Amino acid sequence: xxxxxxxxxxxxxxxxLACSDDFTxxxxxxxxxxxxxxxxxxxxxxAVIGIYDLMHLNYSRDWxxxxxxxxxxxxxxxxxxxxxxxQPQLQDIDDYANISTANGSIESVWNNFYSTIALAxxxxxxxxxxxxxxxxxxxxxxxxxxxxCYFELTTMFGxxxxxxxxxxxxxxxxxAKSSRADIYAQVEADLTAAIASLPEKTALADAxxxxxxxxxxxxxxxxxxxxxxxxxxxxxxxxxxNSAHDLEPNVADVWSIDKxxxxxxxxxxxxxxxxxxxxxxxxWGGRNESNLHIQLMGPRGDGIFDVTGTGLLNGWGFNLPxxxxxxxxxxxxxxxxxxxxLLTEAELxxxxxGVDPTSATGGVIWDYEGAIRTKYASRAEDTSDGxxxxxxxxxxxxxxxxxxxxxLAAEAYNQAGQDGxxxxxxxxxxxxxxxxxxxxxxxxxxxxxxxxxxxxxxxxHEGQRFWDLVRWGRAATELAGTGYAPKNxxxxxxxxxxxxxxxxTIADQNPGY
Numbered sequence: 001x002x003x004x005x006x007x008x009x010x011x012x013x014x015x016x017l018a019c020s021d022d023f024t025x026x027x028x029x030x031x032x033x034x035x036x037x038x039x040x041x042x043x044x045x046x047a048v049i050g051i052y053d054l055m056h057l058n059y060s061r062d063w064x065x066x067x068x069x070x071x072x073x074x075x076x077x078x079x080x081x082x083x084x085x086x087q088p089q090l091q092d093i094d095d096y097a098n099i100s101t102a103n104g105s106i107e108s109v110w111n112n113f114y115s116t117i118a119l120a121x122x123x124x125x126x127x128x129x130x131x132x133x134x135x136x137x138x139x140x141x142x143x144x145x146x147x148x149c150y151f152e153l154t155t156m157f158g159x160x161x162x163x164x165x166x167x168x169x170x171x172x173x174x175x176a177k178s179s180r181a182d183i184y185a186q187v188e189a190d191l192t193a194a195i196a197s198l199p200e201k202t203a204l205a206d207a208x209x210x211x212x213x214x215x216x217x218x219x220x221x222x223x224x225x226x227x228x229x230x231x232x233x234x235x236x237x238x239x240x241x242n243s244a245h246d247l248e249p250n251v252a253d254v255w256s257i258d259k260x261x262x263x264x265x266x267x268x269x270x271x272x273x274x275x276x277x278x279x280x281x282x283x284w285g286g287r288n289e290s291n292l293h294i295q296l297m298g299p300r301g302d303g304i305f306d307v308t309g310t311g312l313l314n315g316w317g318f319n320l321p322x323x324x325x326x327x328x329x330x331x332x333x334x335x336x337x338x339x340x341x342l343l344t345e346a347e348l349x350x351x352x353x354g355v356d357p358t359s360a361t362g363g364v365i366w367d368y369e370g371a372i373r374t375k376y377a378s379r380a381e382d383t384s385d386g387x388x389x390x391x392x393x394x395x396x397x398x399x400x401x402x403x404x405x406x407x408l409a410a411e412a413y414n415q416a417g418q419d420g421x422x423x424x425x426x427x428x429x430x431x432x433x434x435x436x437x438x439x440x441x442x443x444x445x446x447x448x449x450x451x452x453x454x455x456x457x458x459x460x461h462e463g464q465r466f467w468d469l470v471r472w473g474r475a476a477t478e479l480a481g482t483g484y485a486p487k488n489x490x491x492x493x494x495x496x497x498x499x500x501x502x503x504x505t506i507a508d509q510n511p512g513y
Contacts, residue, residue, distance in 0.1 A: 038126040041134050047123050048138045051145050052208065053287065054116040056269050059397055062284060062292050063087050064108035066152065067397060070463035071319065073488065075478055077461055078367035080320040082300070086366070090318070094367075096483040099492065101513055107494040110157070113149045117163060120146040125166055140197035144210050144218070147190035148267070151222055154183040155467050158490045158510060161501065162186060174502030184226055191219040201244040207261035207270075213239050214266040217405045224408050225471060229415040236409035240425070245402050247432045252340040254401070255375055257382055257394060266400045273394035276387035290383075294393035298378030303359035305372060309352030310343065313378045313390065323369035325460055334457055336434040341460050342371040375461050403429050403458050410451050419443040426451055429458055487512025 037043050059066045072079050072094040079094035081087055089105045092098050099106070120142040127135045153160045162178035164186070194215040201211040216235045223232035239245050246263045253259045261268055275289035282288065298315015299305035307314060321342040329338035339347075345355050357365050376395060383393045406425045413422035419442075426447075427437045438450055455468060469475040470489045492513035498504045 034126060038130065041132050044132060044134055044138050048141050051116060051119050051123065051142055054112065054119055055145055057287055058109060058112035058116060059269055059399060060291060060293060061108060063090065064105040065293065066109045067293060067463060069093060069105050069109045071461065074465035075322055076325045076456065076465050078320045078322055079318060080367035081318045083361045083366045096485065096488045101492040101495040106491050107496055110494050110497060113153050117146055117149050121164060121166055136197040140194045141210060143190040144194040144198065144215050147187045147194065148218065150183050151187050154180050156491050157493060176503040177508055184222060187222050188219065191215050195219065210267060213242055213245055217266050217400065221408055224412055229412040232412045233416065236405060236412060239405055240409060247402055247428065251337050251433055260396045264402045265398055266402060269397040269399060271394050271396055273384040273392045274386060275392065277391040278387040282391050290392045291395050292391065294376060294378050294395050295390040297373060297376060299372040303356055304365055306354040310348065311379055313380055315378045315390065319373060319461065320367055321371040321373055326371045328456060332457060334433055334435060337457055339374065341375045343374050344371045348372065373461060407451060407455050407458065414448050414451060419447055422447055426454060429454055
């Protein structure tokens with residue numbers, strides 16, 4: 001059944017991130033005293049929901065989401081849209097060209113991660129001496145989300161400021177960068193605390209909340225990213241051995257509204273189709289209960305894509321599959337997962353639709369390489385007639401799921417010299433996709449290559465591909481001819497952060513920017 005809960009920010013905390021003397025000299029108005037606010041369990045609950053809401057905003061903020069910023073550097077998707085000037089900050093990310101230190105999408109993601117961290121810090125610090133019954137769970141949720149945010153930040157930006165406490169005055173806002181090693185250490189500490197106090201998935205009071213299994217899975221992933229393969233394995237084993245976690249039997253069901261917060265989901269962001277969004281009340285750049293990205297990424301209308309017979313609705317044409325991805329599915333004989341991920345032009349025509357390049361700007365469909373997406377697709381049944389249909393999609397974002405855990409475990413086993421176990425976990429993902437087991441003789445580097453390819457197919461259009469290529473040292477080879485350069489392994493620190501943070505200078509900028 002469709003959830004009825006949407007994450008709504010219920011706490012306004014102005015000044016926590018603002019670098020201004022007013023923070024220390026002016027008393028806040030119309031807000032509750034923090035010294036008493038966190039003495040009430042309902043207020044604590046509201047604050048925690050506020051952290052979830054900020055995380056939700058960061059991954060769903062129309063043109064500036066972490067979803068798109070993580071996805072577009074990969075070789076599984078093109079930015080697309082109307083033309084090369086449509087949302088140029090996203091085109092730049094996709095093409096590795098002229099990525100500016102003032103790129104609006106990158107800046108938004110940076111700021112929203114730190115806003116989320118700020119509220120998490122407020123909750124953690126305020127509950128430090130608390131005796132409330134929900135203290136441990138609330139602190140654990142805040143620490144999990146803080147760990148998530150810092151892991152994402154260090155993956156995308158490298159060394160970043162590590163803020164763990166609330167600024168007490170204007171002088172406290174400046175903060176130097178910490179090393180990636182220090183960021184990882186803090187992430188591990190937060191996840192250790194989260195694992196100890198988060199409930200199991202089956203005991204969650206609300207499906208959208210994060211569980212002990214999610215924290216264990218994230219810990220394993222963080223350790224794999226540090227090449228601590230043997231250390232990661234027990235965390236993956238705990239998740240895999242827990243019957244609350246499994247693969248959906250049918251790969252196409254993973255993104256179905258009927259399987260939201262299902263057995264495969266570890267970290268999922270929820271949306272609803274009942275808020276009646278229309279052109280007069282859509283919150284551009286802000287919080288929407290519906291998932292505007294589905295419309296952004298639907299096959300472009302204007303006479304370009306005729307989606308008759310597909311069950312899809314037209315959208316605004318962003319995030320088109322690459323020919324490399326479509327060809328990889330064909331080379332693997334991977335028909336089930338291919339159909340759950342993309343639809344080729346020939347398949348679209350066979351369904352009763354078509355493609356008309358003459359309707360596109362200059363007669364060329366920008367960034368189109370012969371396929372449209374069916375993963376996170378603009379399906380008619382996923383929206384409602386209340387309001388404007390294209391503004392009310394309810395499709396949830398599954399941003400960490402069990403299939404990725406199995407592939408991370410396979411990688412860890414392989415790198416730790418346990419190839420039999422690596423094949424076991426790899427085969428679970430392959431079998432669900434309708435593919436046969438890999439050969440029992442496949443081992444070592446050849447087995448690792450098979451895991452790499454499996455991740456390409458399984459996690460296409462989910463924002464993981466590029467960051468895996470970087471950590472594996474394969475970006476230069478796989479992205480040859482795309483404009484990629486080694487400096488693109490990290491995004492630039494936003495110039496606004498360097499300008500306002502007194503402990504950062506231009507010398508702290510990532511190389512090449």
